[in-house]
Amino acid sequence: MKKENSAPTMKDVAREAGVALGTVSKVVNGIPVGDAYRVRVEEAIRKLNYQINSYAQGLKSNKTHTVALLIPNTQEPFYASLVYHINIALLKRKYRMLLCSTDYDSGLEQEYIAMAQQNKVDGIIGLTYNPGLVIEESTPFIAIDRSMRPNIPCVTSDNFAGGQLAAEKLADLGCRNVAFLRTGSSLSNEPNKRKAGFENGCLSRGLPYEMKIISDGDPYSEFEEFLASHIREGRLSFDGIFCVTDGLAYSIIKTLRKLNQKVPDDVQVIGFDGTRHFGNKDYTCSTIVQPVPEIAEMCVELLLQENMPSKPPLVCLPVTYAYGGTTLEAAPEKEER
Amino acid sequence: MKKENSAPTMKDVAREAGVALGTVSKVVNGIPVGDAYRVRVEEAIRKLNYQINSYAQGLKSNKTHTVALLIPNTQEPFYASLVYHINIALLKRKYRMLLCSTDYDSGLEQEYIAMAQQNKVDGIIGLTYNPGLVIEESTPFIAIDRSMRPNIPCVTSDNFAGGQLAAEKLADLGCRNVAFLRTGSSLSNEPNKRKAGFENGCLSRGLPYEMKIISDGDPYSEFEEFLASHIREGRLSFDGIFCVTDGLAYSIIKTLRKLNQKVPDDVQVIGFDGTRHFGNKDYTCSTIVQPVPEIAEMCVELLLQENMPSKPPLVCLPVTYAYGGTTLEAAPEKEER
DNA sequence: TTGTATGCGTTATCAT
DNA sequence: ATGATAACGCATACAA
Numbered sequence: 001m002k003k004e005n006s007a008p009t010m011k012d013v014a015r016e017a018g019v020a021l022g023t024v025s026k027v028v029n030g031i032p033v034g035d036a037y038r039v040r041v042e043e044a045i046r047k048l049n050y051q052i053n054s055y056a057q058g059l060k061s062n063k064t065h066t067v068a069l070l071i072p073n074t075q076e077p078f079y080a081s082l083v084y085h086i087n088i089a090l091l092k093r094k095y096r097m098l099l100c101s102t103d104y105d106s107g108l109e110q111e112y113i114a115m116a117q118q119n120k121v122d123g124i125i126g127l128t129y130n131p132g133l134v135i136e137e138s139t140p141f142i143a144i145d146r147s148m149r150p151n152i153p154c155v156t157s158d159n160f161a162g163g164q165l166a167a168e169k170l171a172d173l174g175c176r177n178v179a180f181l182r183t184g185s186s187l188s189n190e191p192n193k194r195k196a197g198f199e200n201g202c203l204s205r206g207l208p209y210e211m212k213i214i215s216d217g218d219p220y221s222e223f224e225e226f227l228a229s230h231i232r233e234g235r236l237s238f239d240g241i242f243c244v245t246d247g248l249a250y251s252i253i254k255t256l257r258k259l260n261q262k263v264p265d266d267v268q269v270i271g272f273d274g275t276r277h278f279g280n281k282d283y284t285c286s287t288i289v290q291p292v293p294e295i296a297e298m299c300v301e302l303l304l305q306e307n308m309p310s311k312p313p314l315v316c317l318p319v320t321y322a323y324g325g326t327t328l329e330a331a332p333e334k335e336e337r
Numbered sequence: 338m339k340k341e342n343s344a345p346t347m348k349d350v351a352r353e354a355g356v357a358l359g360t361v362s363k364v365v366n367g368i369p370v371g372d373a374y375r376v377r378v379e380e381a382i383r384k385l386n387y388q389i390n391s392y393a394q395g396l397k398s399n400k401t402h403t404v405a406l407l408i409p410n411t412q413e414p415f416y417a418s419l420v421y422h423i424n425i426a427l428l429k430r431k432y433r434m435l436l437c438s439t440d441y442d443s444g445l446e447q448e449y450i451a452m453a454q455q456n457k458v459d460g461i462i463g464l465t466y467n468p469g470l471v472i473e474e475s476t477p478f479i480a481i482d483r484s485m486r487p488n489i490p491c492v493t494s495d496n497f498a499g500g501q502l503a504a505e506k507l508a509d510l511g512c513r514n515v516a517f518l519r520t521g522s523s524l525s526n527e528p529n530k531r532k533a534g535f536e537n538g539c540l541s542r543g544l545p546y547e548m549k550i551i552s553d554g555d556p557y558s559e560f561e562e563f564l565a566s567h568i569r570e571g572r573l574s575f576d577g578i579f580c581v582t583d584g585l586a587y588s589i590i591k592t593l594r595k596l597n598q599k600v601p602d603d604v605q606v607i608g609f610d611g612t613r614h615f616g617n618k619d620y621t622c623s624t625i626v627q628p629v630p631e632i633a634e635m636c637v638e639l640l641l642q643e644n645m646p647s648k649p650p651l652v653c654l655p656v657t658y659a660y661g662g663t664t665l666e667a668a669p670e671k672e673e674r
Numbered sequence: 675t676t677g678t679a680t681g682c683g684t685t686a687t688c689a690t
Numbered sequence: 691a692t693g694a695t696a697a698c699g700c701a702t703a704c705a706a
Contacts, residue, residue, distance in 0.1 A: 006399065007454075007475060009683055020693040025685060034691060049473065054455045055401065056683035058392045059698050062343065069436075073421050075616030080417040084410050087438040091445075096452065099406075099436040101424040108428075115433065118391045120344075136386065138344060247615045275615070278584045279412030284614070346699055357677040362701060371675060393699035396682050677706075683698105690693075 008048040017044035028052055058120060067303065068098040068116035070109060070126035076247065077275040078290065079127070082144070085296030086125060093304060095122070106130040113139075123303040129185050142303045144295065146189040150313055155298045156190040158316040160197035162288040166242040166270045167201025167209075169286075169321055173268055173328050175207065175240030179230075181223060181252060182213045182244040190316075191244065194272060198242055210238070224255050236261050239268065246271035249285045253326060269326040283324030291317045345385040354381035365389055395457060404640065405435040405453035407446060407463035413584065414612040415627065416464070419481070422633030423462060430641060432459070443467040450476075460640040466522050479640045481632065483526040487650055492635045493527040495653040499625040500534025501541075503579040503607045506623075506658055508542040510605055510665050512577030515539065516567075518560060518589060519550045519581040527653075528581065531609060535579055547575070561592050573598050576605065583608035586622045590663060606663040620661030628654045 010028070014021045017040040026033045027041040044050070058064040067090055071079050083099065090097050098121060100112035109130050116124050116139070123140035126133075133148065135141050147154040163180075170178050180198050184191075195211070202209040212226045230237045236259070243249035249271030253263050261267050264286075274289030276282060283289075294317050302311060323329045347361045354361065354377040363370045364378040381387070395401040404427055408416050420436065427434050435458060437449035446467050453461050453476070460477035463470075470485065472478050484491040507515050517535050521528075532548070539546040549563045567574045573596070580586035586608030590600050598604050601623075611626030613619060620626075631654050639648060660666045 007457075011683075021683095022685085022693060022695090023691090026692090029685085032691085037692080051451065051454045053396075053457060053683055055392045055395045055457055056698090057685080059390075059396055059683080059700090060685050062698080064392065066435075073616070074411050074417045074424070075414070075421050077412070077417075077615060080411045080414075080616075083420075083436070084412050084438060087411070087436060091438075096456065097436045099420070099424060099434045101421060101428075114388065117344075117388045119433065120390060120392055247618075250614055250618065277587055277621070278414060278612070279410070279417075281584075281587065347701095348699080358700085359677060359679095359702080360675095363676090366701080369675090374676080390699055393682090394701080396684090396699080397701050399682080675706105678704085680701100680703085682700090685698090686696090688693100688695080690691100 007053070008050045009053070010050075012048055013041065013044045013050050016048055017041045062120070064120050064122055065094060066096045066098055066119065066121045067300070068100055068112070068119070068121045068124045070100045070102055070112055070124060070128055072104045072127065073101050074099075077279065078245075078273045078292070080279065081292045082127065082296060085293045086299060088293075089296045089300035093300065095300075095304070102128065104129065106132070109133060125299045125303060129187055129189065131187060140303055142299045144299060145191055146187075147314060151311070153302050153311045153313060153315065154190065155295055155302065155315045155317070157290040157295065157319050159191050159193040159319075160200070161316075162272060162290075162319040163194035163197025163199075163242070164201035164204075165197075165319065165321055166194075166272070166288055167198045167207060168205060169270060169327070170240035170242065170268060171201070171205040171207050173240070175268060177238055178202065178207055178209045178240035178242065179238045180209060180211045180213075180242050180244075181226075181248060182211070183218070183220075183223075183248055184216060184244065186215050191272075194244055220251060223252065224259075227252075227255060227259060231259060231261075234260065236267055239266070241267060241269045243269065243271045246273040246275035246284050246287050249287070249326070253285065263326050264328050268328055270321075271324075271326075274322060283322050286324040286327035286329070287322055289320045289322045291319065344390070345387045346390070347387075349385055350378065350381045350387050353385055354378045399457070401457050401459055402431060403433045403435055403456065403458045404637070405437055405449070405456070405458045405461045407437045407439055407449055407461060407465055409441045409464065410438050411436075414616065415582075415610045415629070417616065418629045419464070419633060422630045423636060425630075426633045426637035430637065432637075432641070439465065441466065443469070446470060462636045462640060466524055466526065468524060477640055479636045481636060482528055483524075484651060488648070490639050490648045490650060490652065491527065492632055492639065492652045492654070494627040494632065494656050496528050496530040496656075497534035497537070498653075499609060499627075499656040500531035500536075500579070501538035502534075502656065502658055503531075503609070503625055504535045504538025504544060504546075505542060506607060506664070507577035507579065507605060508538070508544050510577070512544065512605060514575055515544055515546045515577035515579065516575045517546060517548045517550075517579050517581075518563075518585060519548070520555070520557075520560075520585055521553060521581065523552050528609075531581055557588060560589065561596075564589075564592060564596060568596060568598075571597065573604055576603070578604060578606045580606065580608045583610040583612035583621050583624050586624070586663070590622065600663050601665050605665055607658075608661075608663075611659060620659050623661040623664035623666070624659055626657045626659045628656065 010024045014024045102109045125142045127144040143154045271285045271287040275284045351358045351361045439446045462479045464481040480491045608622045608624040612621045
């Protein structure tokens with residue numbers, strides 16, 4: 001009687017190859033060993049279909065090659081894209097990803113952090129709007145879109161520049177009177193800078209603007225009323241609208257249609273995020289594109305960088321404008337299927 | 338000199354509380370212990386902010402409470418939705434998820450399986466189109482949308498019924514001549530049954546149909562040519578089209594517009610998947626909705642079910658039809674924002 | 675009821 | 691260069 005049918009261990013390999021345990025370990029870890037031994041061990045490994053046990057490995061080395069990602073969900077396109085690109089960035093470095101979908105639930109976020117720490121992850125990347133989140137000093141943490149603490153780096157798009165770019169684009173496209181529409185957390189976070197950037201852009205171009213900002217609990221209908229109240233004799237007084245996200249832009253465009261306003265002929269709309277249909281087809285609207293692959297890469301790089309003298313507290317990555325059919329402009333160069 | 342600043346262990350807690358190691362273990366695992374002891378241990382745990390090391394735990398118990406999910410990506414809405422709901426189903430059972438985004442790469446899929454096994458995951462859920470995938474018997478595996486082996490359960494939508502439903506819907510909506518359009522893997526998998534179901538539905542309703550099926554490498558333009566070749570004097574001979582996925586439907590609708598065909602007035606289009614804009618807004622087109630939450634739940638349930646007498650080889654879950662603006666029908670009951 | 679000792683699979687430090 | 695052995699943090703069977 002040896003053991004059950006459980007997975008073979010190094011000991012089994014050693015016995016099979018007729019060598020000592022340490023020798024097997026060396027072969028597995030690429031440490032030089034006599035050729036004859038190496039071959040025998042390799043054969044035994046193949047024969048038994050041996051797989052190293054990374055739990056035992058992690059127990060020794062105190063490194064698990066695993067990173068936890070905290071994100072509200074994987075369904076909203078921006079989040080889905082982040083998950084995808086962070087996964088790629090981790091894979092490139094042979095790291096695994098523990099996915100923690102939090103549904104914006106603070107309690108769950110905190111639970112996931114504890115879980116990640118119990119799992120001895122090498123670090124956490126988190127997009128969370130929970131201000132009171134408790135993060136142990138000992139666990140490296142990178143925040144997306146929100147500055148949590150001075151010693152926790154925050155990676156984000158250049159939201160201010162994005163807002164500014166939106167204003168400038170609208171001005172360039174001939175708008176004379178524009179609006180900024182925002183919904184979402186009133187919590188101080190990076191995306192909130194889109195507003196300031198937009199105002200700045202409008203001012204520098206002498207473009208008159210109005211703002212309508214509603215908070216999370218408020219009904220969407222407030223936007224509809226706001227827009228309706230700016231219609232005189234069937235004409236909307238705005239000829240350009242900047243929405244804080246593509247998701248909002250989508251809803252606003254629907255509302256505008258309902259109000260008999262033609263997009264982009266009567267009113268042009270620019271969103272923010274760079275959302276594409278089905279993740280890889282056309283942009284859902286004209287938009288300020290977030291550099292998601294770069295954000296992902298930066299998060300992972302910052303997190304895993306061993307000998308970083310001092311981590312930067314805030315990293316803003318450049319955004320671009322993309323045409324998506326809701327502004328007056330040339331059709332995109334390339335047709336996508 | 339004790340140790341570094343590394344995380345506290347049970348030993349530290351025991352020392353702090355002045356009890357034995359085993360006692361701490363018992364408290365942590367909820368095994369009855371003298372009240373006075375329990376309190377002291379709990380205090381020490383709080384004081385040191387002790388977190389159990391699940392790696393060491395898993396090493397003993399040979400259970401890791403972790404499941405790997407193999408999926409092509411997280412950006413396409415159907416996959417994104419699966420990831421989201423599987424995460425929820427796992428969370429409910431206090432299981433963690435190791436996300437493995439494979440990009441349809443067989444080599445990567447195989448690598449991820451090895452990685453998962455090294456991580457001693459308790460099981461794998463995989464949506465993969467790789468026929469040659471090698472899966473060790475010892476690792477529980479649940480396949481989505483594809484029967485891999487007799488002893489590997491496959492969870493999928495009722496694709497045949499979905500195809501049939503699409504045909505019947507088109508018939509009910511007054512179509513007289515319809516088409517089925519498909520692209521993708523020619524590999525035998527469950528979604529391929531959509532075609533058979535559709536044919537079946539057409540036949541039973543006496544609805545004439547044509548098919549255009551192109552394989553993965555073929556250019557999308559073949560569909561465009563196919564459609565163009567069925568236009569006589571500006572009119573398309575089809576008044577209904579069933580597309581194998583919403584993603585294809587999206588492209589086809591664009592093409593139809595280019596060909597000056599009005600959707601849904603000239604030609605109605607039904608897709609498959611139940612994709613919504615931004616994950617939670619309107620359907621992107623009229624569609625056969627896959628029961629993603631139920632698929633997720635079923636996968637997890639089958640995977641983690643301990644005392645399953647014999648796992649069913651194939652589980653098909655019921656689909657539904659949803660209006661999404663590309664068919665002639667009443668507007669949806671509920672307005673979404 | 676509480677404490678002690680052993681082993682899980684691996685790595686690293688030793689002698690050999 | 692290779693083999694034996696201790697140690698990682700925890701669970702558990704067993705002794706006290």
